[in-house]
Amino acid sequence: SDCTREISKCAPHSSATEKYLVGVESRTGGVESMLKVGSGGVYFVGIWGMGGVGKTTVARKIFDNISNQFQGSCFLANVREESKKHGIKHLQKTLLSRILNEKSLKVASFYEGADMLKGKFCLRKVLIVFDDVDDNHQLEYLVGKHDWFGDGSRIVTTTRNADLLRCHDELYSVPELAKCEALELFSWHAFQKRTPDKEFLKLSKSVVDYAKGLPLALTVLGSFLYKRGITEWGSALDRLKDTGYEEIVKQLSN
DSSP states (O other), X not given: OHHHHHHHTTOOOHHHHHHSOOSHHHHXXXXXXXXXXXXXXXXXXXXXOSTTSSHHHHHHHHHHHHGGGSSEEEEEOOHHHHHHHHOHHXXXXXXXXXXXXXXXXXXXXXXXXXXXXXXXXXXXXXEEEEOSOOSHHHIIIIIOOGGGSOTTOEEEEEESOGGGGTTOSEEEEOOOOOHHHHHHHHHHHHHSSSSOOGGGHHHHHHHHHHHTTOHHHHHHHHHHHTTOOHHHXXXXXXXXXXXXXXXXXXXXXX
């Protein structure tokens, strides 16, 4: 619908999402304790949840917090999209060149790529985040197995599909934001401050109820309503309700 298209235009770049981190600390802490950084062994931790719930934001924050404790690190973004566009081999090559700091690596096939990953990383302590993994092929030839990586390595995978994380050691399900967190995040985007203007409070709460604690929806709706008058807010809300929550979320999180 027109409403969906208009709102989708406000979909943030990742830097905008990360500008206002509401509720991220507690979620990050939950995953970091699972990672047991500093102890030996190789741990695979999966972060899962629906599209727009903040998996990438949490994973990025963890990566920034702990990557300096490893011999090599790589945040591999948009695995689903990138493997569709360029294939697994391209992602293997990206991963190898980032961790080994080598630009001119040649990977003949994704089978060879998998062998190279194992051969190069099995004695290194690495941190790798695979963001938005969506099929077994990526798991098998890119994410790999415990024996691919050196002692102390930590592998983090984010996905919408918990079934893909069966071989991970720990699983973290990202919870939606609590009401107060949701209102704060929305307010940062709609008013550029922590709490809504008084005359907008009731309408803001309606939008927050509509967004059901989904950070992406709160961010986009807040940006969409920024600097608009109260009557525009009212009509936007009516249109949102007509369009339906599922439709909006589907569009935003594609």
